[in-house]
Amino acid sequence: MITFEGVTKRYADGTIAVNDLHLEVPTAEITVLVGPSGCGKTTSLRMINRMIDATEGKILLDGVDVRTIDPPTLRRGIGYVIQQAGLFPHRKIVDNVATVPYLLGWDKSKARARAMELLERVGLDTALAERYPFQLSGGQQQRVGVARALAADPPVLLMDEPFSAVDPIVRTSLQDELLRLQSDLHKTIVFVTHDIDEAVKLGDRVAVLRVGGTLAQVADPATLLSAPADDFVREFLGRDRGIRRLSFVPADLPLRTDLTVPDDADISKVAGVAAASGLTWLAVVDSGGRPSGWVNAADLPLSGTVADLRLMPYGTFVAGRDSLRSALDAALLAPSGGAIAVDDEGRVTGVATAGALAAATSGIAAEGVGTGRG
Amino acid sequence: MIRWDWIGRNLPEIRELLGDHIVMALLPILLGLLIALPLGLASVRWRRLYQPTVGIMNVVYSLPSLAVFIVLIPITGLAEQATVIVPLTFYALAVLIPSVVDGIASVPTHVRQSAVAMGFGPMRRLLQVDLPIAVPVVLAGVRVATVSSISLVSVGALVGRGGLGYLFIDGWQRQFPTPIVVGIVLILLLALAADGLLVVAQRLLTPWARARSSA
Structure with a gap:
């Protein structure tokens, strides 16, 4: 554990x-x-491995004041990843x-084997x-940077905006x-970023700092999104805080x-299932148990089978694993407004109706009342 | 115009002059590097030293070489190698000190910071990170200094020790162009060979530097 105890950094110019x-x-x-x-944020990070020394207060690394440890020794026990990777241009990757x-x-041979x-x-x-x-892409260099930080198996890893200089697709894969x-x-990772999406995605805990170096709030991402401590945090989290918050809510829907029909069923059977359930949108399932699309029972021909019908697009989510955001996303892909639940093998386990999704999201909104606005 | 038979007859003497020329041209570069390295590093460490150091070196560089040779004669002696080597060492310094400083400055900030963060001590960082990365910039300075040193040696002929420069005086005094042509061609070839060797050395020493600007 790393503990900051009343740490202040003041420069000579005040x-x-x-x-x-x-x-x-x-x-x-x-x-x-x-x-x-x-x-x-970067200053705070660098005070941990003493690249910068604090003016006041103490930083404890598992109870030991870092100021009592000789800097090179301290640093060899702490992995460090920097923005442009900071690789040594004159040394081979290994x-x-x-x-x-x-x-x-x-x-040397042991060190190289470990590097490989x-x-x-x-x-x-x-x-x-x-x-x-120089022969590697930016994303590859950044991976090398991470490998280098891990080489001596340090318990602590400091990462200073490590992914902000690469393009968004590479960044996602690095994350x-x-x-x-x-x-x-x-x-034990301390990760510095200015990107709140990255913070919320990676952090077990997120500490929001404001200009002037004061801590605005520290919380797990779900709490941060649902209950920002003040206007600064709320503003920093951005406008789509509500939808992002759903990423941290499990899809317990x-x-x-009773809303599925096999893809070779007769039209009359489809009508029967619809009538029994009281709903018009049904999910069509193939012989392997996988989803093929939605049909609208309000718009059926007089005869034939499901195979003759035009199936409407669908989305799926894995029940018990995916977030409410994934389920909602699946529902937005389908004209039925419902999401098809599947297991890890992709077989249909049931259907979350538009009504069930609406109830779940309004339940989340109700929880947020009183702790946040906007 | 060229008397080939003269060349044939004087080959041993030409060879001797060439050897003398090489020593007087290259020794100042070696000495210059040995002095420029600590002075350059000190200028990086204490930035306030840099401007005065470069200022003094530029003044030295602007002194006419012949004047310096003549002033040195009472100290180092007439027709001695040292009379040429000492001033040329100063000229080399004028080029090499800024090269060392620029070379160290060419180490990207993020590389230096990551070296610190990995746990390099100051000495180790200098020897294993800063200096190796400075090599291409320092070598660029060495190339300039070497070529200029090779051409400057010949001025020493006026104080009795100029390597191949002796051929110019000899040819001019006797109104006989062959030694002059031989001198020019050899100095040119020597400069080209030295520069070529330095380029090869750079390729071998810094295989990582070829696409440096993009790294």
């Missing part, structure tokens, strides 16, 4: 970068520091990754090992990769199992 920061960074979790530029093991005096293992772990082809950084790595490695 500028205050960080003001009386109290914050706990729990072990094996991702804590994101987010805020506009000038909020002291040697870049092995930097800290070399500094720690590991045997990490390249694989971060999803890079080991054929890149003998190249130089997913980080979450995947973290689910194996359980590092009542599923109807």
